Amino acid sequence: MTTLFISDLHLDGERPAITDLFGRFLEEEARGADALYILGDLFEAWVGDDDPSDVGAFVADRLAALARAGTPTYFIRGNRDFLLGSEYAKRARMRILNDPAVVMLEGAPAVLMHGDTLCTDDVAYQAFRTQTRDPKWQAQFLAQPLAARLAFAQQARAASKAHQSGLKNEGLMEAITDVAKATVDATMSRFGIPRLIHGHTHRPKVHDEAHGTRIVLGDWYEQGSVLRVDGERADLSALA
Template identity: 70%
Template sequence: MATLFISDLHLDASRPEVTELFGRFLREEVRGADALYILGDLFEAWVGDDDSSEVGAYVAAHLREVADAGVPVYFIRGNRDFLVGDEYAQRAGFRILPDPAVVVLYGKPTLLMHGDLLCTDDVAYQQFRAQTRNPAWQAQFLAQPLAARLAFAAQARAASMARQKEMKGDNRAQFETITDVTPATVEATFARYGIDTLIHGHTHRPAIHDLDVGGHACQRIVLGDWYEQGSVLRVDENRADLKKI
C-alpha cells in the first residue's frame, strides 16, 4: 500500500488522451492506494463550479468512484484551478486542503504545496496571484456570465504563453531561474514549518532534492507534469518513488 501524489495534469478538451490516461490511472492504481493527493493544476483552467465541461464531469465522476471505493482524495488548488470550490469538491468526492498543508505520512510530518508560492523571484506572477486570491476579486469574477469567464481564461492563457515566449527569447537562463523555486524561500519554508520533507508541483521539474537547511537534512520532492506522459509519486513507510507512467 502507498500514498500517491500527482499535480499539473492541466486536463483540457484539447488533450483527450491525457484525460483518458488519468481515468485509467484512477481505475488501475488509485483503487488500491492508501490515499491520493492532487497538488494543483488538475485542470488547464477552471472558471467556476458551474462550468459544465465534459472534462470536468468526467473527472468528477471518476474521482467520486475512487472516493466511494474507500480511498481518500485530497486536493490543493493550483494557479490554473484556484477557483475550484466546495460544490465541485462534493461532486468529485475530494477534500480541499489549504496551501500549504502539513499532513502526517506514515508517522512523518510532511509539507504539501502547489509550489507557486516558492517562486518568489517571479514578482509579476506573485502580484497577479495575490490579486486573484483576494475574495473580493473572486466574488466579482464569479458573478460574471460563464462565457465571459471562459473568455477571460483563454485571454489569460494566451498572455501567459506570450510572456513566457518573450522571456525565453530575451534570456533563457533568466527565464529558468525566475520560473523555478527561489532557494532562499525554500529554506525559509522548511524553517518556518519545522519539517524536513516538502512535496510540491508547479515548476514541471520532477526531481528529488536532498538539501541541508541549517544543519538539518531535508528533502524537496517536485512532481512532474502530465503534458507528455503521466507522473506519480508513490510514498510508503520505507521510500518515496517518483516515476513516469
C-alpha cells in the same frame, strides 16, 4: 499501503489522451491506495464550479468512484484551478486542503504545496497571484456570466504564454520560473519539517535541501508523473 501524489495534469478537451490516462490511473493503481493527493493544476483552467465541461464531469465521476472504492482524494488548488470550489469538490468527493498543508505520511509529517508561492523571483506572476486570490476579486469574477469568465481564462492563458516567451527571449525562463532557493529555505525552516512535496515547476526531481528533502512532481503534458510513498520509500516516476 501506498500514498500517491500527482500534480499539473492540466486537463482539458484538447488533450483527450491524457484525460484517458488519468481515468485509467484512477481505476487501476489509485484503487487500493491509502490516499491520493492532487497538488494543483488538475485542470488547464477553471472558471467556476458551474462550468459544464465534459472533462470536468468525467473527472468528478471518476474521483467519486474512487472515493466509493475506499481511496480518499485530497486537493490543493493550483495557479490554473484556484477557483475550484466546494460544490465541485463535493461532486468529486474530494477534500480541499489549504496551501500549504501539513499531513502525516507513515507516521512522519510532510509539507504539501502547489509550489507557485516558492517562485518568488517571478515578480509579475506573484502580483497576478495576489490579485486573483483576493476574495473580493473572486466574488466579482464568479458573478460574471460563464461566457465572460471563459473568455477571461483564454486571455489569461495567452498572457501567460506571452510572459513565458518574453522570459525565454531574455534567457531568464529557467531561473525566473523555478523556485527561489531562499524562499525554499525559509519555508522549510518555518515549518521545521524535513519533507516538502510540491508541483508547479514541471521539473520532477528529489532535492537535498538545507532543511531536508524537497520532492518536485512532474507534469502530465506528454505522460503521467506519480510519486509513490510507501514506508520510507519514495518513488517518483513516469506513468505511460
